[in-house]
Amino acid sequence: MSFMDILALIVPAAIVSAAPLIFTALGGVFSERSGVVNIGLEGLMLFGAFIGAVTIYYGEQLGLGGASPWVSFVVAMIVGALFASIHAVASISLKADQVVSGVAINFLAAGLAIFLTKKIFNAGQTPVISERISKSDIPFLSDIPVIGKLFFSNAYLTSYLAVFVALIVWYVLYKTPFGLRLRSVGEHPMAADTMGINVTKTRYIGVLLSGALAGLGGAVYVASISGNFTHSTITGQGFMALAAMIFGKWHPLGALGAALFFGLAQAISISGTQIPGLQDIPKVFLLIAPYVLTILALAGLVGRADAPKALGTPYEKGKR
Amino acid sequence: MKKKLGLMVTAMLTAGTILAGCGNNDDGKTSGGDKKDFKVAMVTDTGGVDDKSFNQSAWEGLTKFGKDNSLAENKGYKYLQSTAQSDYKPNLNSLIRQKYDLVFGIGFLMGTDVETVAKQQPDAKLAIVDMVVKGDNVANITFAEHEGSFLVGLVAGMQSKTNKVGFVGGVNSELIKKFENGFKAGVLTANPDAEVLVQYAEDFNKAEKGQQIANTFYQQGADIIYHAAGGTGMGVFTEAKNRKKNGENVWVIGVDRDQHEEGMPENVTLTSMVKRVDQAVYEVSEQTMAGKFPGGKVVEFGLKQDGVGIAPTQENVKEDVLKSVEDYKKKIIDGEVKVPKTDAEYEEFKANLK
Numbered sequence: 001m002s003f004m005d006i007l008a009l010i011v012p013a014a015i016v017s018a019a020p021l022i023f024t025a026l027g028g029v030f031s032e033r034s035g036v037v038n039i040g041l042e043g044l045m046l047f048g049a050f051i052g053a054v055t056i057y058y059g060e061q062l063g064l065g066g067a068s069p070w071v072s073f074v075v076a077m078i079v080g081a082l083f084a085s086i087h088a089v090a091s092i093s094l095k096a097d098q099v100v101s102g103v104a105i106n107f108l109a110a111g112l113a114i115f116l117t118k119k120i121f122n123a124g125q126t127p128v129i130s131e132r133i134s135k136s137d138i139p140f141l142s143d144i145p146v147i148g149k150l151f152f153s154n155a156y157l158t159s160y161l162a163v164f165v166a167l168i169v170w171y172v173l174y175k176t177p178f179g180l181r182l183r184s185v186g187e188h189p190m191a192a193d194t195m196g197i198n199v200t201k202t203r204y205i206g207v208l209l210s211g212a213l214a215g216l217g218g219a220v221y222v223a224s225i226s227g228n229f230t231h232s233t234i235t236g237q238g239f240m241a242l243a244a245m246i247f248g249k250w251h252p253l254g255a256l257g258a259a260l261f262f263g264l265a266q267a268i269s270i271s272g273t274q275i276p277g278l279q280d281i282p283k284v285f286l287l288i289a290p291y292v293l294t295i296l297a298l299a300g301l302v303g304r305a306d307a308p309k310a311l312g313t314p315y316e317k318g319k320r
Numbered sequence: 321m322k323k324k325l326g327l328m329v330t331a332m333l334t335a336g337t338i339l340a341g342c343g344n345n346d347d348g349k350t351s352g353g354d355k356k357d358f359k360v361a362m363v364t365d366t367g368g369v370d371d372k373s374f375n376q377s378a379w380e381g382l383t384k385f386g387k388d389n390s391l392a393e394n395k396g397y398k399y400l401q402s403t404a405q406s407d408y409k410p411n412l413n414s415l416i417r418q419k420y421d422l423v424f425g426i427g428f429l430m431g432t433d434v435e436t437v438a439k440q441q442p443d444a445k446l447a448i449v450d451m452v453v454k455g456d457n458v459a460n461i462t463f464a465e466h467e468g469s470f471l472v473g474l475v476a477g478m479q480s481k482t483n484k485v486g487f488v489g490g491v492n493s494e495l496i497k498k499f500e501n502g503f504k505a506g507v508l509t510a511n512p513d514a515e516v517l518v519q520y521a522e523d524f525n526k527a528e529k530g531q532q533i534a535n536t537f538y539q540q541g542a543d544i545i546y547h548a549a550g551g552t553g554m555g556v557f558t559e560a561k562n563r564k565k566n567g568e569n570v571w572v573i574g575v576d577r578d579q580h581e582e583g584m585p586e587n588v589t590l591t592s593m594v595k596r597v598d599q600a601v602y603e604v605s606e607q608t609m610a611g612k613f614p615g616g617k618v619v620e621f622g623l624k625q626d627g628v629g630i631a632p633t634q635e636n637v638k639e640d641v642l643k644s645v646e647d648y649k650k651k652i653i654d655g656e657v658k659v660p661k662t663d664a665e666y667e668e669f670k671a672n673l674k
Contacts, residue, residue, distance in 0.1 A: 009539055017528040094326050124371040128557075130585045135562045225527050227558050227582075231366065232525035232551045270532045273519055274540060287522055 004149070006275050010267045011150045015159045016135075018263030020045070020221040022162040024241035025248065025255035026169050027213030031084075032250055033173065034206025035186035035310040039102030040087050041214050042238025043109030047083050048076040048218025050113035053126040053229035056222070060131050068131045069223040073216055080215020081208040083109065088207040092200055095314035106238075114231050125230035133158050133224045158220045165213075166256040173252060182206055186308035189315040199315045217241065247297070250308060261297065265290035358609045360385065362399045362424035362601070363411040369399055373576055374597055378426045378449065381598030385605045408433040416444040422608045424449065424601060428495070434458060445613050447604055449597060450495070456616040459608075461600045464622030465495070466502030467652055468593040469546070470659045471623075471630050471645050472573045473506020475591055476544045477514050478641045480507075481569070486537035488530060488556055489520040490549035494662075496520070499548035499575070499593075501666040502659050508670060509657075510644070517542055521552045530555025538563055538570055544590060546573040560588040571636070578631035592631035599626055624653045 024045050031038040038044075052072045059068025083105070090101040117126055133156050141152040173179035184192040185202045193199050218234060226233050244262060248254025272286040273279050362382055364371075369379040379399055386397035400411040408430050415423045416437070423444065425434040428451040438446050438455035447459040476485045487503055489496040504516050517537050521529040530552035537545055538559065545560070547553035553575065560572045564586040572583060574592030583589030600621045607614060621627020630645060637645075651657040660666040 005539075009536060013532045013535055017532065118368070118370070122370060124368045128582050128584070132558070132561070134565050136566075225531055225558055226551075226554050227527075228554065230551060233527070235525050266529070267532055270519075270521075270529055271536045274517065274536045 004146075006271075008149050008153070009271050009275075010264065012154050013267040013271065014260060014263035015151070015155055016224070016263070017266060018259045019156065019159040019162040019224065020217040020237060021241045021244055021259040021262060022166060022256055023217035023220060024214045024238055025244040025259050026166055026252055027210035027217070028242055028245040029169065029173070029210075029248075029250055029252050029255055030182070030206045030213065031210035032245065032311055033186045033308055034182050034203045035189060035308055035313070035315070036088075036091055036203055036207050037098040037102060037312045038087065038207070038210050039099055039242070040084070040105030040109075041102075041210070041242050042234065042236070043102075043106035044080050044084055044211050044214035045218040045221070045238040045241070046106075046234040047109040047113055048080045048215030049222045049226075049234050050117065050126075050218070050229050051076045051079045051215065052219025052222040053129060054120065055219075056129045056131055057127055060129065064131075066131055069133050069219075072223065073219050076215040076219035077212040078215075080211040080213070080218075082211070083215070084207050084211020085204075087211075088204050091314065092203045092207065095316065098312055098314075110231075113229070117229065126228050128228045129222070132227060133220075156224045158224055162220075163256065166252050169252040183308070185315075186310055189310050193315070193317065203315070214238065214241075243294075246307075247294070249306070262290065262294070265293045357421075358389070358396070359391070359420045360397050360422045360424075360605050360608070361415045361418075361420040362426055363408060363415065363430065364399055364401045365408075365427040365429050366402055366404065368401050374449070374595075375426050377577065377595075377597040378424065378601045381601035382424070382605065384598065385602045389609070405429065409437060412437045412446070413441070416441050421445060422447060422605060422613070424604075426597070427451075445608060445615065449600065452618055458616065459604055459614045460618045461604060462618055462620050463595050463600070463627050464498075464620055464659075465548075465593070465595065465628060466498040466505075466659045466661045467623045468595070468628030468630070469499045469502030469548075470506040470509075470652065470657075471649060472546060472591055472593045473503040473508075474510045474645055474648055475506075475630070475637055475641055476503070476546060476573060477507035477510030478644070479571075479590065479638065480511065480514055480542075480544050482541045482543045483511065483514045484517065484540065484542040485514060486517040486534070486542040486545040487519075488533050488537075488545060488547040488549050488553065489518070490524040490552055491522055492520040496548050497663065498661045499546075501661055501663065503546050504666060505660050505669050506648075508673060509648070512673070521549055524550035524552055526552050527555035527558065531559045534559035534572075538568070543569060544571045544573065546575070546593075548575045548593075554582070557582050557588065561586040564588050574631065578633050580631065580633040587636070589633075590636050591634060594629055594631050596621065596627050596629070622652075623649055 024041055028038055028041050055072035055075045056068045059071050064071055087101050087105050090096040091098040135154050135156055138152040142148045181197045181202055185199050189199045222229060244258035245255045247258035269286045269289045362378055364375040369375050382397050391397050402408055402411055423446050425448045431451040431453050434446055434448045435453040435455055438458045445457055447461060449461045452460040485507055487500050489500055507514050507516050519533050523529055530549055534545055534556040545556055547556045556572055560570050563570045571590035572588050573590050576595050578594060579592045580589045660669040
């Protein structure tokens, strides 16, 4: 196996497994940049996965065909935002502890999704969907030497969408008035309030957007990787996204990079056992590689990760 | 206003945690006046009796047993569902207190709990599926997965066009090793030139890992992959479907039950290795009713007892392959072929074959 073959095996795989994490991590960026901790990403992603599986299944029944995964993405975003509104009400309007509320979201999502699955399908899991997002080569771009084979062959469209959304989020947060307001609310809400920014409204938008993106991440996971929803479909991916967001220093492009890094580390750890040269390394080392690489990167390369200043504190008008 | 809103949110969140426990709430009805005294029950793990897998199969076996012996549901035979690992012990205890003559724990996850309960309640009769624990009042039900895996290994060896097949395991353990070695022996018997790629995901619930392993295997030229990896195996199906859509001729061999449905609509399931938990539950219930409770023993269900086998959906398997599967099934039952379970036994098997 040549070096190119090895890269062609690892790089596309890294991009594939990173896509759901990218969406969810971007959601986290919106919420936390506005000053609201969102531990609930896991639950929001889980519920998105459930909604995704259900919508695709019924989309198939209704004859939507190949469009049903895309319809499910939209539905999962809407439902994700609605679901996140519980977190928003509890932590913004009622000033509840944001971590506790987020944990509650995780419990609620897990319980509700399984309960509804049982009610709808009379089974512990949804049926396996047949309309999926499939791997394909991107026309023209995949013909570029070297790069084409690595980045534009044998990949999901949703992966490019994830990168594209990351760029949009970056643009929105750093180049638009809304982004400036969102960030200012997360850093110093009182100052923002004095300047006439509606803190509550801005934070609501941040949390709802995080719900929408996390829901999308879950639906993408179902449509491209797992193919159905069970109680074990989303186990920890939301927390990995949360880690990717912190790893990426609450910056959209940082989160994108971190999610891709996680994907790459995992791909190396899995494919490593079949790659000449790497396969002589004891398997244990390859298995722990993603975690060791993450610790090294966090401790050595990234440096201090500064959270938004007002993260975790509810805003009370007039309080000093 | 705020207070009301707060109450609403609290109510919703509480409802969520309670909802998870719903589904079936048939608690503690004591039996009275059955025709027969014998009562049998089971505790599911978190999957529930409609998980299309282990628990469902066990419940089907128990239901059949109940019907055949005209027992009433929820009186003569019943199940309790566990929503979390912490439910196992209370569920087992509650059934014992309701004087069920035999209580099954479904799945190896319940192993330690069954062992503890058996120690605390020496008069109770318990059975555990897929695991061996200590205690004279526990019947240990295991399956000869290696024998079933041998059969699907034959199929893979004979139908592989590239002479390369793969095995994806969940977690490297004694149990999954049985699948691996049986499969490898089957492939070797059918096609000595074939190479078997083996990899463990070290996780039963990570579809993306399964997908990546399958990707690596197929890329290296394997055309059939046998998975014994639960939810991780869903990723193997995903990868195979993607490749079949792009015109590659690749297959997956399913596990535990007939996974034909998982392979649709691209039709990538070649065949499956099924474990007949229903058969085992039925059998042990019958023995216990007849006063022959196999306590403290290990009861292994193999090809002979119809405890493992090849799936009923066989449209993708060639005629002559099916015939030789039948031949070998007979040979295994007659003891002519001894299928290896462990790595050491496999090496021995390999040496003897040459």
